[in-house]
Amino acid sequence: MPVRAERPYTPEEEQAVRQARAATGTAECPRCALPMREKAIGGGSFGLGYARRRTWLLCPSCRNSVIFDAERGTRT
Numbered sequence: 001m002p003v004r005a006e007r008p009y010t011p012e013e014e015q016a017v018r019q020a021r022a023a024t025g026t027a028e029c030p031r032c033a034l035p036m037r038e039k040a041i042g043g044g045s046f047g048l049g050y051a052r053r054r055t056w057l058l059c060p061s062c063r064n065s066v067i068f069d070a071e072r073g074t075r076t
């Protein structure tokens with residue numbers, strides 16, 4: 001599990017990260033203005049094809065993180 005952020009994002013900040021990620025494919029921390037690291041979160045059953053694709057966006061500085069649920073569909 002990630003280190004718990006001392007000052008978690010507000011819902012507005014989290015939403016901004018999600019929108020940026022959805023719109024541009026990348027996101028940066030609204031507080032630190034640093035690119036957020038991405039980690040794919042596996043559901044453990046990708047072989048079935050129904051695993052939900054999730055991306056974990058993590059700021060390396062303030063250690064806040066946002067779970068981004070990919071929508072259905074396969075954009076490349």
Ligand SMILES: [Zn+2]
Pocket residue numbers: 029030031032033034059060061062063064
């Ligand atoms: Zn940050």
